Amino acid sequence: MVMKHTCNAFGLLSASLLIAVSPLFSTTVEAKDWKSVTIATEGSYEPWNLTRSDGQLDGFEPQLIRNICARIKIECKFVTQDFDGLIPGLRAGKFDVLMDALSITPERQKVIAFSRPYASTPAAFVSVDSKILPKPVGQGALVKLTGDNKTDKQTVDELRKYLKGKTIGIQSGTIYTGFVYDNFKDIATIRAYKTAPEHDLDLVAGRIDVAFDDATYFVSALAKADNKSLGFTGPKIGGSIWGPGEGLGFRTADSDLKAKFDAGIAAALADGTVKSLSEKWFKVDVAP
Template sequence: MATVALAIAGVTGAAAEEKRKLRLGTDGTYAPFNYTDPSGELVGFEPDIIADLCPRIGVECEWVIQNFDGIIPALNEGRFDAVMASLSITDERAKAVDFSLPYYAGPTRFIASAETDLGKLQAGKGTTILLGTMSDEDKAVLEEVSTAFANATVGVVRASTHAKFFEETFPGLSVKIYDKGENMLLDLVAGRIDAAVDGAGSTLNFIGEQKKAGKDFVAVGPALKGGALGKGIAFAFRKGEDTDLREKVNEAIRDATTDGTLGSLSVKWIGVDGSISDNVNK
């Protein structure tokens, strides 16, 4: 487990020592949300949010790198103070942690090579399905998707909402579980799996990077939201602890939503505004 310090502009010497140090757990492998660049620096949507939010909160922030599948247990063991790792809000996770307000909400997508039959899948193209309130038409689309994936192996990341969604929705299909999203996508490029389930932000980033390399991958099927996929992504804190800090984080999220910071950073890194206007009134 590695630690990456984040310098806060304008905080030096004794002034920095007076500030609380907030240790944030992340996995550092999930572009464009959080990943390590060639120089070894942690970059992405979430590090940019932290560079803005920590001065608002009045804390000095530090990253702690932790595998995603163990990130909630590590939080509850005290290895860091909060999690910021594209962690979706779900009822199951809320039994173990307290969530902040969400700072981003986006759909989940299937990814496949454009050169395969899956890459030409038309079922649900251009539509969004809300899993918690599916119509009969939505269910029929997912049946078509299930049929199309009948002979495919699909990659998901261990302990993710994507894994939970896929296993609940398509229990008879072949799935390969990965500890890290980057390894899943490497296997997709190498043809060791036929498709992957990932967030829209990571999907767009992956498709763009592969296009630069001369390879054509596409998002297929419907965009998916809600249900097992959660209610947006948020900070997570130990259950019943740090309530004052959590409220300061919530206030900073409200302010960064109101002044457009979260929307701008979302567009910069993901290509769409995934900020949540409802936060302002919560």
């Protein structure tokens, strides 16, 4: 209010003093030492993150983030949150960091900030009948998409030919959700689920024909006895369509916190920690 009231000398002097000291005052109020942070994850997206029988979080990301937190000397506390509530909860101040195989996309970057990527993985279709999509050329063949409709048209049209009339399961709110709706909603039925294991259950039960998700998630899911009837169908799909990779999510105002975790991720990539943990949990190096 002082700066708006400039009709007398006292007001002018007060405004001038406030302007002079405001940078120092602002720094004092807003600076955070970040001795501890709350990290939100789904806790059910194995092997990225999972909840053990004793209630403790485990998996590639929890083990990696504990390593990073120790490096940057920050106490990290964990909470679990449904995937579609992660970004709204972060922006509402319920937690400080997101960690859930969160792909870095331009749309998400409009509302939150991302760390440098710590992983980069392809997606894949899985079904009971592995013949729904043509067998890929080469072991685990990868096709790369750019996200540009003209460039990707030939590959997408080939997928559409085989998926016409099918029911596709997808976890809601992921980077893969938009891809499936944008390219197949006019020729297939799409069913969205809150969690990835839910589309696996419906796949085994025959309520959907295929599911689409991260290939590393499916490697773990297919190893479970309940999913022994499932298998990959068609090629794995990677490329720039999924962005630069998976990163941690932050509020845009918390650039100092992001910088700390960026430094920790860089160190974990440089000394082989990311490679070692990804080979442990995914059986392949997913370092970007």
